[in-house]
Amino acid sequence: MTIIQQNNKKILRFYGLEAARFNKGGCIYLDSAATTLMMVNAKEAADRFLEYYSNVHTNAHNKAKISGICLEWAYQKVTEFLKCSETHEALFMGSGATAAINGFAQLMRFNFPSRRMVVISSMEHHSNDLPHRQNFSEAVFVPLSSKGKSAGGIDLDFLNNILEENQGRVAYVAVTGLSNVTGVRTPLQQICEIAHRHDTVVLVDGAQMVSRTRVDLTALGVDAFAFSGHKLYAPGSPGVLAIKKNLLEQLSPIYVGGGIVDDVTTSNYILSSKLRERHQPGTPNIYGAILLAYAMHSLIEYGMDYIEEHEQNLCDYARKLLTQIPEVTCYGCIDNSAGTNSGCITFNILDLPHELVGRILNDHYGIAVRNGCFCAHPYVRSLLQEELWELDADPENPDDINRIDSFKGMVRASFGVYTSKQDIDALAKAISIIVQNKTNFLNNYISSSIPLTSSVSEFNPLKLLSTGNSQYEI
Missing domain, CATH: 3.40.640.10 (Type I PLP-dependent aspartate aminotransferase-like (Major domain))
Known part of the structure; x- marks a missing residue:
């Protein structure tokens, strides 16, 4: 059993989990850098x-x-x-x-x-x-x-x-x-x-x-x-x-x-x-x-030293898997040694807009990630500058300008104490499938205005808050 598995099991025992004790809601939640889930205890x-x-x-x-x-x-x-x-x-x-x-x-x-x-x-x-x-x-x-x-x-x-x-x-x-x-x-x-x-x-x-x-x-x-x-x-x-x-x-x-x-x-x-x-x-x-x-x-x-080790191992493991997938670019890896980054990994897939990748991960694989510039535009711009410069675009063509705009961002998967090695495996597997089927996905998502799922527009906050039943699957 790896340290990640040992630590994750210890965390689950400590909180009395069932990962539902963190209200994961049925999805693979990889958006903890935006907000972590509630510690139910x-x-x-x-x-x-x-x-x-x-x-x-x-x-x-x-x-x-x-x-x-x-x-x-x-x-x-x-x-x-x-x-x-x-x-x-x-x-x-x-x-x-x-x-x-x-x-x-x-x-x-x-x-x-x-x-x-x-x-x-x-x-x-x-x-x-x-x-x-x-x-x-x-x-x-x-x-x-x-x-x-x-x-x-x-x-x-x-x-x-x-x-x-x-x-x-x-x-x-x-x-x-x-x-x-x-x-x-x-x-x-x-x-x-x-x-x-x-x-x-x-x-x-x-x-x-x-x-x-x-x-x-x-x-x-x-x-x-x-x-x-x-x-x-x-x-x-x-x-x-x-x-x-x-x-x-x-x-x-x-x-x-x-x-x-x-x-x-x-x-x-x-x-x-x-x-x-x-x-x-x-x-x-x-x-x-x-x-x-x-x-x-x-x-x-529990011990923050254990949590630090858990998150560090997850980050190193995710970086190892994603950098091995063709046409995937990972960002911010200052060197190739472990331990230089923690908590999240950001990436893009060649020729796929970041928002589209996030939607595909949600709609087809139940994986919650974040896309965009993460309220850090200057830093993200410096990371993407080389790629955006290489795009073949006519600055006088509105369609080309819109296409470039769709690539001004990246996808971020971020972790918490409830994240497991299996969650990272699921992410890497999903990205590999997306890379192999880019044309199909591009054809299926015709415009950026399509809803994430057909039922989102029917979501009823009051019904959820009053009864606990929203009739909506995450």
Whole structure:
């Protein structure tokens, strides 16, 4: 039995699975980079909490006291999971990493107005790119360390030079921990050392990293770390910003309201003496925080080292199988050694638009993948540039332009703790069949406007939510 099989069986036993305990819904779910499926035992734990649910910010009655204790436990579980209990505070912000990153950008702009430059890697999701451009007058992009179909990584020499030349002007450096496009890992410790040497801080988009690898913010030296609970097996939970206490102490809040003050008069207000509370106005998403914290508790109990090994092995195995299939191009493999990518694999099939491949995998093989540019247009464009240049097209011909547009993207298969080696085998087998029958598939899918399945248009949300029966097969 392989390590993948052993780990997967251990995971299934730990969660009491039947993979249905993750609500896989009958399909082979390879879209975990977009959102992970619900960890059902975490939902059950959060549902048990609802018996005691109340708003916090008072000790006048028992429900409020219990809710406050549980919410405090959730905050502590986040920093325990990220191994930064002594160094960082956790803030719950909005519905995902996007809100947390926007909040950080606004905090830094508001509190450090003389620092008008941000430095951003060229692999970023739009959520770790556009907020910085919107809030700062100058954004510098760090080039990739490799080019073409293997593009990925960060040019550390460029990073060092740009920070040295602009020391005192840079508000922060924004990088991903793990690319949502290719799974390329970022050398966070080296980046933090370079940034700190030049008097600036580092914000990490950890949305892909947090569910796939063991994270130790203290050891890495990361100043701020944003992630989404919905990508950590807890859909409906909040976004999180874990930020160094000594940095947060320097920041006046940008969002104000109830719960952040000790006193208010018509002429003044006094912020809370508690550091975290100054930046958490209003009623928090208490249920979502409990849901996320229990998911983290379960992952800690199981062991993130095992999960990291499981996901790494799946990624290496998928890359090995797909690169052996003729007419399939895989992206972002910086070198041929194992361990350089994790969590996902992106690919295209020669002469087949990426959207069509995704639809065929869904319609004919029950495999859920994602296609497009994954909200990372600059990075995807750099990966595809050579291929798009090679397309034989007349720039004056609208049909040729539309044909090129259909190839501006790729297909991504991404993994979770519930993904098995058998899921990867099914994907590779399906892709092999598609390659062998390209002409038939192209003839069967006449236009991009055809529905995924004939029954999708009849799907009734209210019937599903009211009765649990949608009369719809995934």
